[in-house]
Amino acid sequence: MDSILVRGNGPLKGQIPIAGAKNACLTLMPATLLTEEPLTLTNAPRLSDIRTMTQLLGSLGAEVASLQGGQVLAMSSHDISSRHADYEIVRKMRASILVLGPLLARFGEAEVSLPGGCAIGARPVDLHLRALEALGAELDLRDGYVHAKAPKGLVGAVVDFPIVSVGATENALMAATLAKGTTVLNNAAREPEIVDLARCLRRMGAQIEGEGTSTITIQGVDRLGGATHAVVTDRIELGTYMLAPAICGGEVELLGGRIDLLAAFCEKLDAAGVSVEETANGLKVSRRNGRVRAVDVVTEPFPGFPTDLQAQMMALLCTAEGTSVLEERIFENRFMHAPELLRMGARIEVHGGHATVHGVEKLRGAPVMATDLRASVSLILAALAAEGETIVSRVYHLDRGYERVEEKLSACGALIERIS
Ligand code: EPZ
Numbered sequence: 001m002d003s004i005l006v007r008g009n010g011p012l013k014g015q016i017p018i019a020g021a022k023n024a025c026l027t028l029m030p031a032t033l034l035t036e037e038p039l040t041l042t043n044a045p046r047l048s049d050i051r052t053m054t055q056l057l058g059s060l061g062a063e064v065a066s067l068q069g070g071q072v073l074a075m076s077s078h079d080i081s082s083r084h085a086d087y088e089i090v091r092k093m094r095a096s097i098l099v100l101g102p103l104l105a106r107f108g109e110a111e112v113s114l115p116g117g118c119a120i121g122a123r124p125v126d127l128h129l130r131a132l133e134a135l136g137a138e139l140d141l142r143d144g145y146v147h148a149k150a151p152k153g154l155v156g157a158v159v160d161f162p163i164v165s166v167g168a169t170e171n172a173l174m175a176a177t178l179a180k181g182t183t184v185l186n187n188a189a190r191e192p193e194i195v196d197l198a199r200c201l202r203r204m205g206a207q208i209e210g211e212g213t214s215t216i217t218i219q220g221v222d223r224l225g226g227a228t229h230a231v232v233t234d235r236i237e238l239g240t241y242m243l244a245p246a247i248c249g250g251e252v253e254l255l256g257g258r259i260d261l262l263a264a265f266c267e268k269l270d271a272a273g274v275s276v277e278e279t280a281n282g283l284k285v286s287r288r289n290g291r292v293r294a295v296d297v298v299t300e301p302f303p304g305f306p307t308d309l310q311a312q313m314m315a316l317l318c319t320a321e322g323t324s325v326l327e328e329r330i331f332e333n334r335f336m337h338a339p340e341l342l343r344m345g346a347r348i349e350v351h352g353g354h355a356t357v358h359g360v361e362k363l364r365g366a367p368v369m370a371t372d373l374r375a376s377v378s379l380i381l382a383a384l385a386a387e388g389e390t391i392v393s394r395v396y397h398l399d400r401g402y403e404r405v406e407e408k409l410s411a412c413g414a415l416i417e418r419i420s
Helices: 022-028 030-034 048-059 094-107 126-134 166-176 192-203 235-248 263-272 307-317 337-343 373-385 405-410
Strands: 003-007 012-017 039-042 063-067 072-076 109-113 138-142 145-149 158-160 182-186 207-209 215-219 227-230 250-255 274-278 282-287 323-327 347-351 354-358 367-369 389-393 415-419
Touching: 003 373, 012 235, 012 405, 022 030, 022 048, 022 094, 022 166, 022 192, 022 235, 030 048, 030 094, 030 166, 030 192, 048 063, 048 072, 048 094, 094 109, 094 126, 094 145, 094 166, 126 138, 126 158, 126 166, 166 182, 166 192, 166 215, 192 207, 192 227, 235 250, 235 263, 235 274, 235 282, 235 307, 235 373, 235 405, 263 274, 263 307, 307 323, 307 337, 307 354, 307 373, 337 347, 337 367, 337 373, 373 389, 373 405, 373 415, 405 415
Parallel strands: 012 250, 039 227, 158 182, 367 389
Antiparallel strands: 003 389, 003 415, 039 072, 063 072, 109 145, 138 145, 182 215, 207 215, 250 282, 274 282, 323 354, 347 354
C-alpha cells in the first residue's frame, strides 16, 4: 500500500493543469449504454475510478478503448450481452448505480447490485429507485440487488425529488431520454456535471431543457446516436489545488480553471484573504497578505459551497487567524479528516454536523491516515504547510480522484513523493 511523504517547505510557485471532472466522467460513461453507436469522451481524467467504471461497462459487454494515455475513452455498447452489474465491482465504486437508468431505458431490464454505504455516510439510493419507478419501472429488491423491469419501456412522468441528489438526477435524466413522452424533474441537482451530461446527451439526439436549474424537462425519443464530447473541467480538483498556495503562500496558476464552476468557493477564499485572478490560461491564486483569516462555511448543493471541498477548506482554516465554523449539511459523517488534522496540532471541536476550528500559527508534520478521497487530499494540503515531515498512508483513496498529485505539486516546488 503506497504512502505519500510530504515535507513542509514554504511558498509554491508554478502552474498546475486541471484534468477533466471525475464526477462528470462517471456519469458520461454509462451514457454509452443508451445507444448502439460509438460515444467518445475526450479530456477524460486518468483515475482508478474511471478504470473501475471501464471494468463495469466491460462486464456488461460494452467496449471501452482507453486511448492517448487514458485521456480519450472510445466506447461502444453495440453488443450488450449482460444487464447484471455485479456486487464485486459495484461495492468498489458507488457511482456504478448509474448504469441502472440507461440499462432500463434501452433494454427494459437491469440487475444492479445495491452499492452499500461508504466512509462518509449511508449513501442510500432510494431517490434513484423512486424516480425510476415514477418512469414506470417495476423494481424488486432482493439478495442485495435491484431487479428492475420495464417490459413496455419507460414512460415520461413528473418526478419530484424531496432532496437534491446528484446521482438520482443523473439516473433519471439518462432514463428519461428514451422514455415515451415528457418527463419533468423537479428539485433537480444543478451541478456543472449535470449540465455536462445534458450537453452530451443532447449531442446524442436527446431533447432536454433546463439543465443547471432546479427543473429539467426531457422529451423522450425513440433512439439516441453516437457523439464525441469533452469532459468538463474538474471543479473539485481545481478548488483543491487553489488551496495549495492559499495554505503555503506563493503563487500558482491553475490551467483550465474557471471561476463560474466555483463561485461560492471563490467568495469564501476572497473573504479569507486569498486573491483569485482570471488569466488567459485559467486562474492565478495567491494570498493577499500573509496568514489567511477565519471564515465560516456551510456545504450545500450547487451553487452553494461544495461538500467535496469541505475537508480541504478545513485544512486551510486550521492555519487561519481566528475561529471558523464549518457546517456539513450533505453527508452525515464527513469530518473524518479532523482527528488526523488534530494529530498535526490543529485545534478542532466536532459536534454532529458542525466543526469549530481555532486557527494555529503552524501545524506540525506527523504520520496520518487517509480515510476517504477528499480527506486524503486535505491531509496533504495541511502537510505542505506543516513544520517537518508528514506521511499520509492508505493513499489508494487519493488515487481514486486525483491523477499524479505528487507530480502536480512537486512541479510547483512542494517536497512530496510517493513511497511504496
Ligand atoms: C455525488 O454523489 C458525487 N459523486 C459526490 O462526490 C458528491 O459529494 C455528491 O454528489 C454531492 O455533491 C459522484 O458524482 C460520483 P447525492 P451522490 O445523491 O450522487 C442523500 C467525491 O468525493 N441521498 O447528491 O451519491 C445522500 O445520502 C464524491 O467525488 C439519499 O438520501 O450524492 C446525501 O446525504 C463523494 N437518497 C445527499 O442525498 C438517494 O437516493 C446528497 O447525495 C441519494 C442520495
